[in-house]
Amino acid sequence: MNSTDTAKTPKGLFIRTYGCQMNVYDSERMRDVLRPLGYAPVDGPEHADLVVVNTCHIREKATEKVYSELGQLKKMKEASGGRMTIAVAGCVAQAEGEELIRRQPAVDLVLGPQAYHKLPEMIARASRAVGDRLETEFDTQEKFDALPKARDVDGPAAFLSVQEGCDKFCTFCVVPYTRGAELSRSVDDIIVEARSLAAQGVREISLLGQNVNAFHGAAPAIEGGPDWTLGQLCRHIAKIGGIDRIRYTTSHPRDMDDDLIAAHGDTPAMMPFLHLPVQSGSDRILKAMNRGHTAAEFHEIIAKVRTVRPGIALASDFIVGFPGETDEDFEATMELVRKTGFAIAYSFKYSQRPGTPAAEMFGQVPEDVKDARLQALQALLRDQQTAFNAEQIGQTLDILVTGRGRMPGQVHGRSPYMQAVHFDGPADLIGQVASVRISGSSLNSLTGEFITAREAAA
Ligand code: 5AD
Ligand code: SF4
Numbered sequence: 001m002n003s004t005d006t007a008k009t010p011k012g013l014f015i016r017t018y019g020c021q022m023n024v025y026d027s028e029r030m031r032d033v034l035r036p037l038g039y040a041p042v043d044g045p046e047h048a049d050l051v052v053v054n055t056c057h058i059r060e061k062a063t064e065k066v067y068s069e070l071g072q073l074k075k076m077k078e079a080s081g082g083r084m085t086i087a088v089a090g091c092v093a094q095a096e097g098e099e100l101i102r103r104q105p106a107v108d109l110v111l112g113p114q115a116y117h118k119l120p121e122m123i124a125r126a127s128r129a130v131g132d133r134l135e136t137e138f139d140t141q142e143k144f145d146a147l148p149k150a151r152d153v154d155g156p157a158a159f160l161s162v163q164e165g166c167d168k169f170c171t172f173c174v175v176p177y178t179r180g181a182e183l184s185r186s187v188d189d190i191i192v193e194a195r196s197l198a199a200q201g202v203r204e205i206s207l208l209g210q211n212v213n214a215f216h217g218a219a220p221a222i223e224g225g226p227d228w229t230l231g232q233l234c235r236h237i238a239k240i241g242g243i244d245r246i247r248y249t250t251s252h253p254r255d256m257d258d259d260l261i262a263a264h265g266d267t268p269a270m271m272p273f274l275h276l277p278v279q280s281g282s283d284r285i286l287k288a289m290n291r292g293h294t295a296a297e298f299h300e301i302i303a304k305v306r307t308v309r310p311g312i313a314l315a316s317d318f319i320v321g322f323p324g325e326t327d328e329d330f331e332a333t334m335e336l337v338r339k340t341g342f343a344i345a346y347s348f349k350y351s352q353r354p355g356t357p358a359a360e361m362f363g364q365v366p367e368d369v370k371d372a373r374l375q376a377l378q379a380l381l382r383d384q385q386t387a388f389n390a391e392q393i394g395q396t397l398d399i400l401v402t403g404r405g406r407m408p409g410q411v412h413g414r415s416p417y418m419q420a421v422h423f424d425g426p427a428d429l430i431g432q433v434a435s436v437r438i439s440g441s442s443l444n445s446l447t448g449e450f451i452t453a454r455e456a457a458a
Contacts, residue, residue: 013039014048019056055092059351074106091178112136117146163209184217204245213251231259238269265308277317281336282329313343313417321370324363389441
């Protein structure tokens with residue numbers, strides 16, 4: 001069989017994705033990398049020739065899930081007579097390396113987040129049982145350069161990775177160790193990818209990065225000049241025909257520069273939604289976390305953003321039970337939440353991660369205290385979310401319709417504020433922006449009545 005025949009033989013690919021949106025994007029890109037080899041997605045691991053588990057290392061629970069999933073895959077591999085190849089990708093692969101193969105010998109390949117462009121070569125090596133089964137080198141630039149420029153996407157909303165890695169070294173976080181140093185893609189590369197998305201009917205692009213607002217990508221070749229900021233990039237993407245919604249995630253308060261804030265006011269395509277993790281409301285804890293800002297500075301940023309974009313929905317991340325956190329520190333977090341008002345927020349119990357400075361700190365907080373604080377914080381956040389959703393009743397919102405609803409004749413989509421919205425409407429609305437009058441709300445979604453469809457931005 002020659003190499004062309006190999007490329008034509010259909011092979012089943014199943015990718016299980018854990019963790020953040022960056023991993024969702026990486027999984028899509030792995031599909032792009034594997035497509036020319038004849039791999040096509042199948043709907044379950046039991047039908048797959050290649051299973052990739054794209055992992056998350058951020059909290060202990062996420063890591064544990066990987067090993068239990070690998071145990072199940074081992075059984076399927078045995079049932080397949082060994083035909084199945086099992087690859088572990090992502091941040092657990094980066095952090096655990098060889099240890100993964102030792103703990104679960106059914107694993108054939110281990111590749112870190114900067115190595116997935118090497119999958120074809122690794123698969124070839126595995127099939128011949130020669131060479132390394134592990135790729136955890138950090139060469140983010142090489143990966144960016146090697147990725148296929150063309151994307152193959154489904155639906156009107158897509159992720160686009162513009163920056164990777166992190167140099168902030170928050171004391172609780174594994175990301176600087178698993179994703180490596182901060183690196184931005186060049187503006188030219190990003191624009192090529194954004195145009196290819198627009199050409200496939202994408203209307204909303206979410207720019208991704210671990211620290212996306214620290215973006216400083218090489219300026220377009222025709223302009224030369226210094227690196228571009230995220231604000232400049234967003235304004236430029238807004239001019240691409242068909243793209244009428246831009247989001248970015250996830251950002252750091254320290255990188256919320258004035259130009260990016262101004263872009264929220266002067267660029268209508270930038271959606272009125274900002275995810276700005278703050279983690280804690282206590283200056284003492286923020287310092288111990290090495291966040292590099294105070295609660296007052298966070299409030300100042302929010303005030304500036306609200307001045308240029310009144311009504312913007314705010315989202316954030318919180319950690320409770322960081323080492324040394326007292327009742328008073330926790331109360332400061334509750335106070336920050338009450339003062340700010342969030343449309344949605346993600347909150348977690350602090351998880352000790354091996355190799356991070358906070359894991360070695362004195363004053364680790366007992367599990368029951370963490371539990372109680374998490375419950376109190378989540379109750380407050382739920383109330384704010386419910387209230388924010390209820391505020392939309394009576395408003396007419398532009399909804400990007402992303403798919404069919406659960407009920408016959410229903411479709412669903414997303415509001416500018418990231419809320420899920422269900423309404424009765426024809427299926428040919430999918431992919432379009434619809435004007436919808438909101439008539440009902442709950443904690444997690446809105447309902448409404450379809451008014452009219454809107455043309456894509458020219
Ligand atoms: N424990 C708990 N939560 C964490 N996060 C990151 N590291 C940890 C940890 N060790 C949370 C932060 C971050 C989000 C992606 O995950 O809130 O913003
Ligand atoms: Fe982790 Fe902090 Fe970097 Fe975010 S900014 S990825 S929390 S180290």
